[in-house]
Amino acid sequence: xSLQLESVVRQVGEVIxxxxxxxRLALACMLARGHLLIEDIPGVGKTTxxxxxxxxxxxxxxxxxxxxxxxxxxxxxxxxxxxxxxxxRFHPGPIxxxxxxxxxxxxxxxxTQSALxxxxxxxxxTAEGETRALPEPFFVIATQxxxxxxxxxxxxxxxxxxxxxxxxxxxxxxxxxRALLNGVDRRDLLPTLAPCMQPQDMVLLQxxxxxxHVSAALLDYLQALVDHSRSSPDYMNxxxxxxxxxxxxxxxxxxxxxxxxxxxxxxxxAILPSVVGHRLHPGRDHAPVAxxxxxAELIAAVPIP
Amino acid sequence: MKPAGAPQALLPRQLWWLIAALLLVSAPHAARLxxxxxxxALALIAWRTHxxxxxxxxxxKWMLMIIAAVAMGGTYLQYGRILGRDSGLALLVxxxxxxLLELAALRDAMVLVFLCYFLVVTNFLYSQxxxxxxxxxxxxxxxxxxxxxxxxxxxxxxxREQMRxxxxxxxxxxxxxxxxxxxxxxxxxxxxxxxxxxxxTATGLSDTMAPGTVSNLLLSDAVAFRVDxxxxxxxxxxxxxxxxxxxxxxxxTWSAVRGAAPAxxxxxxxxxxxxxxxxxxPHARRWLFALxxxxxxxxRALLTNDFQLLSQTPVTSRLRYSMxxxxxxxxxxxxxxxxxxxxxxxPDDANPRAAELARTMRKAAADERAYARAVLNMFRNQNYxxxxxxxxxxxxxxxxxxxSTRAGFCEHYASAFAVLMRAAGIPARxxxxxxxxxxNTIGNYLIVRQADxxxxxxxxxxxxxxxxIDPTGAVSPLRxxxxxxxxxxxxxxxxxxxxxxxxxxxxRMTWDLMQNSWHQxxxxxxxxxxxxxxxxxxxxxxxxxxxxxxxxxAAAIVGLLALLLLHRLNAKPADAALAAYMRFCARLARRGxxxxxxxxxxxFGERACAARPDLAHAIRNISGIYVRLRYGSRAETQDAERxxxxxxxFRT
Numbered sequence: 001x002s003l004q005l006e007s008v009v010r011q012v013g014e015v016i017x018x019x020x021x022x023x024r025l026a027l028a029c030m031l032a033r034g035h036l037l038i039e040d041i042p043g044v045g046k047t048t049x050x051x052x053x054x055x056x057x058x059x060x061x062x063x064x065x066x067x068x069x070x071x072x073x074x075x076x077x078x079x080x081x082x083x084x085x086x087x088x089r090f091h092p093g094p095i096x097x098x099x100x101x102x103x104x105x106x107x108x109x110x111x112t113q114s115a116l117x118x119x120x121x122x123x124x125x126t127a128e129g130e131t132r133a134l135p136e137p138f139f140v141i142a143t144q145x146x147x148x149x150x151x152x153x154x155x156x157x158x159x160x161x162x163x164x165x166x167x168x169x170x171x172x173x174x175x176x177x178r179a180l181l182n183g184v185d186r187r188d189l190l191p192t193l194a195p196c197m198q199p200q201d202m203v204l205l206q207x208x209x210x211x212x213h214v215s216a217a218l219l220d221y222l223q224a225l226v227d228h229s230r231s232s233p234d235y236m237n238x239x240x241x242x243x244x245x246x247x248x249x250x251x252x253x254x255x256x257x258x259x260x261x262x263x264x265x266x267x268x269x270a271i272l273p274s275v276v277g278h279r280l281h282p283g284r285d286h287a288p289v290a291x292x293x294x295x296a297e298l299i300a301a302v303p304i305p
Numbered sequence: 306m307k308p309a310g311a312p313q314a315l316l317p318r319q320l321w322w323l324i325a326a327l328l329l330v331s332a333p334h335a336a337r338l339x340x341x342x343x344x345x346a347l348a349l350i351a352w353r354t355h356x357x358x359x360x361x362x363x364x365x366k367w368m369l370m371i372i373a374a375v376a377m378g379g380t381y382l383q384y385g386r387i388l389g390r391d392s393g394l395a396l397l398v399x400x401x402x403x404x405l406l407e408l409a410a411l412r413d414a415m416v417l418v419f420l421c422y423f424l425v426v427t428n429f430l431y432s433q434x435x436x437x438x439x440x441x442x443x444x445x446x447x448x449x450x451x452x453x454x455x456x457x458x459x460x461x462x463x464x465r466e467q468m469r470x471x472x473x474x475x476x477x478x479x480x481x482x483x484x485x486x487x488x489x490x491x492x493x494x495x496x497x498x499x500x501x502x503x504x505x506t507a508t509g510l511s512d513t514m515a516p517g518t519v520s521n522l523l524l525s526d527a528v529a530f531r532v533d534x535x536x537x538x539x540x541x542x543x544x545x546x547x548x549x550x551x552x553x554x555x556x557x558t559w560s561a562v563r564g565a566a567p568a569x570x571x572x573x574x575x576x577x578x579x580x581x582x583x584x585x586x587p588h589a590r591r592w593l594f595a596l597x598x599x600x601x602x603x604x605r606a607l608l609t610n611d612f613q614l615l616s617q618t619p620v621t622s623r624l625r626y627s628m629x630x631x632x633x634x635x636x637x638x639x640x641x642x643x644x645x646x647x648x649x650x651x652p653d654d655a656n657p658r659a660a661e662l663a664r665t666m667r668k669a670a671a672d673e674r675a676y677a678r679a680v681l682n683m684f685r686n687q688n689y690x691x692x693x694x695x696x697x698x699x700x701x702x703x704x705x706x707x708x709s710t711r712a713g714f715c716e717h718y719a720s721a722f723a724v725l726m727r728a729a730g731i732p733a734r735x736x737x738x739x740x741x742x743x744x745n746t747i748g749n750y751l752i753v754r755q756a757d758x759x760x761x762x763x764x765x766x767x768x769x770x771x772x773x774i775d776p777t778g779a780v781s782p783l784r785x786x787x788x789x790x791x792x793x794x795x796x797x798x799x800x801x802x803x804x805x806x807x808x809x810x811x812x813r814m815t816w817d818l819m820q821n822s823w824h825q826x827x828x829x830x831x832x833x834x835x836x837x838x839x840x841x842x843x844x845x846x847x848x849x850x851x852x853x854x855x856x857x858x859a860a861a862i863v864g865l866l867a868l869l870l871l872h873r874l875n876a877k878p879a880d881a882a883l884a885a886y887m888r889f890c891a892r893l894a895r896r897g898x899x900x901x902x903x904x905x906x907x908x909f910g911e912r913a914c915a916a917r918p919d920l921a922h923a924i925r926n927i928s929g930i931y932v933r934l935r936y937g938s939r940a941e942t943q944d945a946e947r948x949x950x951x952x953x954x955f956r957t
Contacts, residue, residue, distance in 0.1 A: 217935045262932075301903070302903055
């Protein structure tokens with residue numbers, strides 16, 4: 001793995017203590033040109049993670065706090081009449097940045113959510129009949145409160161599908177928490193961070209990730225996994241082709257981060273729970289469990305051919 | 306040694322293989338070559354070994370030239386010529402060993418390998434027995450393994466792997482070999498002379514008989530001939546295989562008539578004939594053996610006046626002939642006066658006491674028959690012994706035997722009996738040949754060995770013609786009833802014939818059957834057999850048909866093998882790698898480190914390493930190659946081989 005990525009992981013890890021795996025997953029998600037959904041209760045550092053990543057990667061950063069009265073225009077931007085030029089001038093919204101933190105995305109109404117999701121899927125926005133390209137690279141890191149909390153609009157499956165990964169941060173372990181308590185406020189640390197790489201480096205790394213070799217044997221394994229999710233009664237619905245592509249790209253990024261030129265089954269297994277966690281639901285006869293656990297079950301159920 | 310980095314320099318291990326192949330293939334020649342050639346060859350090989358060990362320089366060209374010239378000169382002095390089988394072989398062996406000394410590059414090694422193959426062929430110029438063929442198969446195996454070692458230089462294959470590769474190649478060549486053997490058009494006569502072993506065996510009956518000539522044969526278990534009977538085999542004691550007939554006696558030695566006259570007559574009175582087929586081993590003489598008495602001559606042979614069966618030419622190759630004989634016969638043709646004179650002749654001064662005894666006994670006997678019976682009774686009742694190791698006899702052997710030693714083998718008894726008959730005025734002659742034989746119950750044929758050699762007497766009686774009398778039968782009835790091994794005292798057990806273990810018998814008979822089949826079907830597969838085979842399968846027996854058939858079959862076999870190889874090259878590696886990896890996993894599983902079905906190879910490898918740090922190196926190696934092969938894009942061409950080898954060598 002390139003030294004740059006390693007230093008990114010280290011620097012972000014200094015801010016978000018004890019969450020190296022999630023940091024790596026988030027990076028892999030970005031290398032695979034996917035968007036990231038962080039789901040957890042408030043106060044575990046979701047926003048800080050996104051912010052720290054943006055700074056460290058040297059990306060232009062915008063944060064959008066989603067609320068129930070947020071409108072699509074608040075995200076995309078509006079045209080305002082310019083009296084001097086006698087024309088409408090487009091004022092780009094916060095989405096025109098390289099890294100967007102969509103905080104508490106499930107607090108917004110579906111209409112606003114879908115405005116964001118269109119931008120995520122197409123990497124362009126259409127406002128007032130005009131299509132504008134978004135910057136390159138373009139990431140959305142959305143945070144979401146667990147759906148059982150009050151005042152949330154559940155993201156529909158079709159929209160969840162657009163996030164390559166969903167990670168849960170979880171509580172820090174005792175050691176990390178003690179360090180947290182002893183140290184300064186995490187948010188105060190953010191201004192002290194320096195970018196470890198340029199946006200252009202990220203684009204190059206993304207291209208690199210696409211070149212990671214995938215053998216026929218690995219595709220066999222991947223397909224076996226997807227097939228199992230579709231045929232087993234343990235899952236309400238199987239994985240979509242988009243999900244298989246997501247698995248493949250994430251595994252490539254993971255292999256690249258581990259400095260390998262080929263994808264191994266272990267790479268698939270490493271990213272699988274995060275990639276399928278928000279896409280799978282337990283079947284009727286299955287005990288209700290979290291999506292990431294379903295992912296682990298899927299791994300254990302499918303032998304590597 | 307060539308300068309470092311010279312292209313395709315020979316590795317030491319490749320050299321050892323070559324030397325091993327060379328030694329193996331030329332070892333049988335050591336007995337055939339003059340001693341100095343063998344020693345020179347060994348010295349050259351030792352020299353090359355020393356050079357390789359001590360990393361010295363190879364000798365200069367001029368030195369090799371001198372040795373080559375000396376070897377040529379020596380060969381010329383030895384054989385009187387340079388070309389020819391023996392001299393050519395001597396030169397070839399020396400030159401091969403010299404080639405070792407200029408063996409610097411791969412190219413030289415290849416030349417050596419091909420010459421080694423050629424040396425294999427030369428062995429068959431001397432012997433075409435089963436054992437030679439088996440040995441040469443082994444030699445070809447080793448040479449091929451050496452060749453594989455030369456080709457797989459980058460891979461450093463294990464010795465076992467080289468042998469395995471060579472074995473596979475030989476097996477693949479097997480069908481092609483069969484096709485070529487069956488269909489390659491045979492010539493009516495071989496291009497070169499037959500091997501030595503097909504010519505003359507050292508042992509065999511001769512045209513003279515003196516004390517010791519027959520008992521010497523006892524120690525030889527070489528096969529004289531084999532017999533297939535058309536019907537039931539007559540009892541052993543009636544199987545008298547008639548060979549040279551001896552008329553002339555000089556007091557010690559009996560000798561056969563040279564240029565015997567053809568038979569003037571056919572057998573007159575006879576009962577049911579016995580028909581059989583004899584396959585005789587070459588013995589370089591003209592006699593063919595037939596049961597007493599042969600009814601008619603075999604093809605390309607003649608029957609003499611005294612019922613010897615003589616081939617028109619010396620028997621220099623294995624010969625098969627059908628015969629008819631009458632075991633009960635009556636030969637009432639009158640001998641010519643000349644014959645009678647010779648059948649009565651005795652040297653004047655030899656064996657005076659025997660002559661004296663004969664006269665005394667003849668007077669006491671009523672007629673000739675009674676006299677003969679009296680002599681036989683004397684052998685039977687007085688202290689005469691049958692032994693393979695009779696005491697040496699000096700001046701008048703018959704006298705000494707009759708009156709002092711009284712121990713002898715069949716030739717002593719036959720000789721003494723004939724002398725006693727002649728001295729009493731009864732015409733007598735000695736017949737040598739074989740008596741009895743060993744029935745091979747597995748192959749249902751009779752084996753007659755040199756050890757079955759025998760001598761008996763025929764006397765001429767006015768009313769019965771020539772009558773066979775076997776004086777040995779009087780002394781040792783067992784010899785005639787059960788064979789020579791049974792007749793001998795226990796202390797004189799013969800090395801092979803005497804052993805009575807059933808399993809040993811079984812082994813011997815099977816072995817003889819194998820040899821017989823080998824001679825009949827492999828060595829004996831000549832033009833006639835080939836043509837009749839073609840006719841039997843409904844093809845034309847012309848060479849054009851055979852060549853066409855052979856080409857088609859050979860092309861089909863080679864094509865099939867090529868397809869198989871292509872298929873394996875294309876499709877197999879991944880599967881083979883998977884199979885090898887599964888074997889590796891199974892081996893670890895037996896040691897309690899089982900791979901979960903969903904466990905990736907790298908993860909499993911790390912877990913196994915943690916569990917067995919002593920094997921960590923091998924485990925990482927295998928996992929690494931496997932991952933490279935199965936998931937990687939940069940698998941090297943030799944990775945598949947490497948994986949197979951690593952897994953094979955993996956010991957938990």
